[in-house]
Amino acid sequence: MNAETGQALRAVRNHEPSLWFRQQVQQVASNITAGDVHHCGHLALINQPVIAALWDPHLVVCEACEPLRLRLTGDADNACDRCGHIDPRGVYPGGVRFTRPGGQILVVLFGFCDTCARKEGINA
Numbered sequence: 001m002n003a004e005t006g007q008a009l010r011a012v013r014n015h016e017p018s019l020w021f022r023q024q025v026q027q028v029a030s031n032i033t034a035g036d037v038h039h040c041g042h043l044a045l046i047n048q049p050v051i052a053a054l055w056d057p058h059l060v061v062c063e064a065c066e067p068l069r070l071r072l073t074g075d076a077d078n079a080c081d082r083c084g085h086i087d088p089r090g091v092y093p094g095g096v097r098f099t100r101p102g103g104q105i106l107v108v109l110f111g112f113c114d115t116c117a118r119k120e121g122i123n124a
């Protein structure tokens with residue numbers, strides 16, 4: 001994620017997540033199911049997409065709150081969510097959409113360094 005440069009989130013389409021990525025998403029999903037998450041308070045509507053981020057797997061927000069609650073700054077903003085590498089030029093921000101059983105849309109945001117973006121098959 002790169003809030004400082006105002007880079008828009010790129011939705012990654014037809015992404016086939018790696019085993020690592022699937023495990024992270026599974027963790028976020030089970031945190032939600034277990035109620036082990038903070039949320040913005042607007043997620044009562046089941047047909048509303050739920051936004052989560054790899055850098056904070058215990059926080060879920062609605063689309064309106066995403067720019068306020070899930071943006072990072074400084075080193076945290078430039079840290080890769082996969083390997084932890086801090087790239088002063090920023091990481092590649094993106095989001096992947098999943099449909100949970102029951103039809104709920106879960107969008108998982110991430111920021112990857114060039115190497116990890118390649119490992120995930122994402123063109124950085």
Ligand SMILES: [Zn+2]
Nearest residue numbers: 040042062065
């Ligand atoms: Zn909200």
Ligand SMILES: [Zn+2]
Nearest residue numbers: 080083113116
């Ligand atoms: Zn990385």
